[in-house]
Amino acid sequence: MNSRAESWTPARMRRVAVVAPRPALREVLVRVAEAGCVELDRGVDDGDEAPGPAARRLRSLGAAPVRPLLSPTPPDLDALRAQGRADLLAGEEQLERYQRAAVPHGAVAALAGWCPAADVERLGARLADAGGAVVPLRAPGGVDPPTRLSEAGRVRRSMVPLVRTYGTVPYTDIDPTLPAGVAYVVMFGMMFGDAGHGLLLLLGALLIRSGRLRRWPALRPAWPFLAAAGGTSVLAGVAYGEFFGPTGVLPVLWLDPLDEPMRLLGSAVAFGAVLLAASYAAGIVNRWREGGPARALYAASGVAGAAVFLGLALLACGVLLRTPVLAGGGAVVGVAGLALAGTGLFATSGGGAAGALQTGIQLFDVVVRIGSNTISFARLAAFGLTHAALGSIVWQGTTALAGAGPVAFAAAVLVFVLGNALTFALEALVAGVQALRLEFYELFSRVFDAEGRPFRPWHVPTQSRTEVTP
Template structure:
């Protein structure tokens, strides 16, 4: 069961790393190993501080290995001679943070952000090195960085966390969710797979997608190992397509293997079209509801009231929907009530938009254009969901063409049977590849332009904790003179193999 806190980004705390100069390095090494503190750097995050490790690393003019740190202070000259670009790169990052520290006497401090649940364990970890992690009040006007993935590692949360992680790229590709906003990851992923399924509605093709998902989970093929975390996303899309195919009676086309449980797309296109537009209207209403919550969390009641993605926009949308009900049902009361609601929404949105202009006649003209655009966008966005039906019909039509060709060839003797099998296999492979691409792109377009544009008005900053592997050596790396051939081989071994 999902907890309430999963609907918002991970709660962050502003912290300061405080330590005596002699203990600062060890404290930072422990922070790097834990990987849960996003440390502010000098120069607004730029590499203002270039230490001796960075100079040596640049002098080597070789591609740097994955940065790492040694637990004990290393001899930089020895690292340079040994070609340990991994440790030099790690030391360069460490020097950058040491140089970013604010010092008062013999005490140094660095500010940063840490997930609230990690503050206590991180403070204990640093205390063992002689430092301290001090919670601070968040600076006014500065939003914390955003972390969408939960930190709960308990077994009951594993499945939900795995699914959430597979949906995360869908949101992060659009942008970083502002810290004050709702976390739309699970809702966005669920809506995506539903829309994909409606357009890719074939039980046979859906089951193939599910099979591909389990291959990804098993790490096959090896070239696609980087896609392994996405297997729940692919499985969800395949399951949605399978269920839609069962409803349509499609199994590798209209083969008759499955009965039609709901409608046959090519026989009832208008019913499918009305369903798609109706689903789009519901999704837009939910997007407006989430947008109201986000505007309230970002700027309070006024921001929620006047924003075109807040209450004003929702009222305009509701009013136009009621007017559409009048056009459909012919009841005059719907037209009157809808017009009043839409007028209130337009007035509120106009006030909010005019406040962002320079005022005067030019501001009024600009506001009018923006209001007209808002009305047109609502209509076009609702109609845009008709593509769910259009591409569902396309998929069904391709399946019908392949099946008709297969059955036509199958009755022409042994050669015809072989040709029919080839047509069935190649035709379905082509339809699968083409429609998977089209449905995937179209579902993404609907999510981004019709829905996310109402959820977000700005972009947040991603949480990027400093995290490096640490080599736990028994003593400091010292310069013992030019290494022998065997020592050189050891020195060039990857981190952790020495």
């Protein structure tokens, strides 16, 4: 699989067995933990058996949870307890659980798990020095591998939390990280359309990138995402002629939100329809990957739902343009989509009168949801209008005070600065939340029909590596 195809799918997983000679099992597992690329079947929280020696000594300390560490060589557990080294005891406790879970076979022991295909060879070379090996296995039937989204590149890495906040992408589905991130920042920019405010957000992103905000190091990976949101806000502000409000610094290149609200509203709904069409396309691909062509055809988030959406769109265009042929074609396509969706829904309802009633209700919900979800994108225009209105109020107050003497001029500067600060904070919060709401409820609800299981590799650093880290 080439790199371009891999960028649209979760990381490919391999079912593997970590095999080691019994005397070298501890050393091999320490290397697995340090590599941090294998999710072993036996989780570290599975405590059905009696606690091991390290676990008993850790509990006797009564210490708060700590970041586990592992010693490269077997430590003296009593010495660790005497020194209060809860971190090393916590690491040994996890190691004990995996050692007990290892399946013995003659002179060797093995643990099964999942590993990204790209890391299998590197892990095998790492374990070979200790006498261990990584053996590929056949994936068990009916079990999907865990999902790990690609974080290659700063831009993609900054957008991954957007998808993870919604849920875990199923392993068989496409990875929507990049298109979802682009859709989010464009919607944010439409609502936060002011070139001055966008430049402030862009400068904030560059400040985060510089690392000077040391109190919030967790924000640094998100700087490309924030910079993209600031960039789209600048572009929208240029189109609207907004620079810290209607100051006249920029000419109106497209439309003035306050002068042409209906045009902005229509554009927002049309843009939302394009995003919905894209989400249906992704949904069709995902349904095919999840259950084959039949599922892709009959699912309400597959071809059937897309046909209903297309039919309603053509019908609406035909009515607005007074084109009976277009409206009639839309009606036919929409009815065909409802028939397909109804067939799929009835097949899963159990049949009979109750199944038919349930199917009818679900089909009604499909139609209502398509209409309401499309209209929901009108909020892109509504909050864009709100931003423009607040900017206009601040600018009117500023100009009214500016020509009334030195004291009033100072008051005008204060009104301009504080008013824009309040508008920036309020609208950034509102636009961020509303873009997230549209992303999750209108788009992701069609892209995803199930939830995957996140890839949780076992990773515990060794003490020696930690000591040399600055």
